[in-house]
Amino acid sequence: MKTTSIPLGSQAAVPLLPHGWRRHWPAALLLLPFFIMLTLFCLAPMGWVLLNSVQSEQGLSLANYSDILSSPFYRQAFDNSLRISVWSSIIGLVISLLGAASLRRISGRLRRLVVSITNMTSNLTGVPLAFAFIILVGTNGALTLLLRKWGLIEGLRLYSSNGLILIYTYFQIPLGVLLLYPAFDSLDDDWQAAASLLGAKLWQYWYYVGLPVLAPTIFGTFILLFANAIGAYASAYALTQGNFNLITVRIASLISGDILLEPNMAAALSVLLMLMLLLVTIVNQWLLKKGVRHAR
Template sequence: MKTSSLVVAGEPAERARIRWRHGIAAIWLIPFAVVFTLFCLAPMVWVIANSVQTTQGFTLANYAEILSSPFYRQAFENSLRISLWSSALALVIAIFGAASLRRVPGRLRRLVVSVANMTSNLTGVPLAFAFIILVGTNGSLTLLFEAWGLAKHFDLYSINGLILIYTYFQIPLGILLLYPAFDALDDDWQAAASLLGAKLWQYWRDVGLPVLAPAIFGTFILLFANAIGAYASAYALTQGNFNLITVRIAGLVSGDLFLDPNMAAALSVLLMLLLLVVTVANQWLLNRRARHAR
C-alpha cells in the first residue's frame, strides 16, 4: 500500500516536469514561428487578398481573365511541360547516380556528393551564361557539333533548350535527395533474391523500387516545385521572351509591359494551388501504397 501510494503521489510531479520541459522546448520555437509568420504566412495572405482586388473592388475578375486568356494558359502549359519533362529526366538520372554512389569507394563518394552539392547551387544567370557559351547559337560545342554534322536543329532558346538547362540544375538536387534513401536497401536482399532465382530487374521491380517509392515520389514533387518556380535561368536565357508563368508574374510586378500586381497575385495563387494539388496527389498515392503494403 505504501509503495502504490508513493507511485500515485509521484505521478503529478513527473507530469509537471514533463510539461515544464515541453514548455521550455516550445519557447525555442517562438523565433521560428515569428519568422514563418512574417515571411511565409503574411505574404501569402497579402497575395490572396490582392488577387481578388480590382479597380471595381473585390471580385474574381482577375481569375476569369486568366482562365479565358490563351496567353496565360500558354504560360501555364509551357511551365508545366518544362517542369514535368525536366523533373522526370532528372529523376531517372538521379536514381542511377544515387544507386551508383553506394558502389564506389568512400573518398570518391564524398567527392561526388560535394560536387553535387556545389552544382545544385549553380543556377540563375551564371548557369544561363555558361550554357550560352557552350551550346548557344555560336557556342563552342554548337560549332563543334555543326562541324561534325550533328545537332543542326538544336536551339538553346527554345523549349527544348529550357528543358535541357532545367534538367541540368535538377540532377544534383535529385542525387542529394535520393542518396540517403538508398541506405534503406540491404545488399543481402539482392543476394537472397539472386539465390531464389530472381533476375536483377525482378529484384528492382519487386523489392528495390517499392522500398524507394516514397523517396522517389517525394523527390519528384520537390524537383517539380523547384522547376515550376524557377525564374532567373529562364529569364537570363530568353530575356523574358519565352512565355512562362514565373516570367509573367515578374513582368506584371516590375511593369515591363504594364504594371498590374493584382493580376500577378492571382497568377501566384493559381501557381500555389497547382503545387498544392500535386502535393496532395502525391500524398494520396503514398498513403494508398502504404495501405496495400499492410
C-alpha cells in the first residue's frame, strides 16, 4: 500500500467553514417574516401600551396606576376576574384530567371521534357560546323552563359570577383535554401493573407515580387555562352586556368611550394584567423547578 506524506512546511488546502451568523444566515432569512410579524403585532403594541400607561395630563407619571390601585371599582374588577379565572381553570383542569385519562382506556375509533369533537368544541367561544347558553339555561331558556316545569329548580342565575364560571369552564374543558391528552403517553401501563403486584392501591399509584410524572404538564395547562380565562372578553360581554365588572370589560369600555374615553387608563390596566400573568408564569416555573429537584 502506497502512502504519501505532506511536508511539514507546506499548508494543506482545507476549506474554511463560515463563522458565526454567516453559517446560519439562510435559516435566519426564513425567520425574517416571523420576526416582522412579531414586531408589528406583539412587540410594537406592547411598547405602545407601556408608553401610554405612564402618560397623563401632567406628562410622564404613575398617576394612572395610582388611580387604579386606589379605586375600589377597579380593585373589584381584578377580584372578579381573578376569582372567575381561578375557579374555572381549576374545575376545567380537573374535568379535563379525568377526560384525558379516560381517553387512554377507550378504543381507537371512539378515541379519535372524541378528540375530533373536542377540537370542534374548542372553537365554540365568544358570542356564539354565550348565545347558546342563553338559549339553553338563560332566564327563559329551554332547559331552564323544562327543569322549572318539573319542579327541580326555581331558576338559574346565568347572568352572575356563577354563570360566568359555568360558561368559562365550558370553553376551558376542550382546551384542557387537548393539552393533557398527549402527556398520558408518558405513563407506561406496566407501571400500574407493577404497583398493583407490589400491593399498591389505585390511588397510591396515581398519588406517588402518575400525578408526579404528569405534574409539569398539569401546572403548564393550568397556566394556559388561567391566561385563557382572564383574557376572555367576548363571552362575558355578550352574556352580561358589559354590566359585570371584569378587567377586560373595563379595558374595552375605556377604549370605546362608552362612558369616558381614557386610553391611557386602559393601557395601565393592560400592563397590570400582563404583570399578573407574568407573576403567575414565574410562580409556575419555580414550582416546576422545585418539583424537578425534589424528584432528583
